[in-house]
Amino acid sequence: MRALKVLVVTMGVLILAAIVAIVITLSNRATRSGAGKTWAQALALPAGAAIKDFRLDSERLVIRIGQPGRGDRLVILRLDTGAVIGTVTISNAR
Numbered sequence: 092m093r094a095l096k097v098l099v100v101t102m103g104v105l106i107l108a109a110i111v112a113i114v115i116t117l118s119n120r121a122t123r124s125g126a127g128k129t130w131a132q133a134l135a136l137p138a139g140a141a142i143k144d145f146r147l148d149s150e151r152l153v154i155r156i157g158q159p160g161r162g163d164r165l166v167i168l169r170l171d172t173g174a175v176i177g178t179v180t181i182s183n184a185r
Contacts, residue, residue, distance in 0.1 A: 142156055150171070162182040164180050
């Protein structure tokens, strides 16, 4: 009877260890789904312009480009492809 109890407890521990291993494996695969994807994007900056700031979220990169005397420009890129989604020009009020 004692051997049966030890066997049941051991099998229970092995089942729990297997479930934990499966959950960890699925979690790692889900978080690395975008790993290995690379892209390059060239942005032409006008003379005197400089990158002032950038913001990053899970899907987009927004780059703020400062242009002396002409205001700022925001360039929005998709992170998965590197494609430019759009640009927004912020001009100085006169």
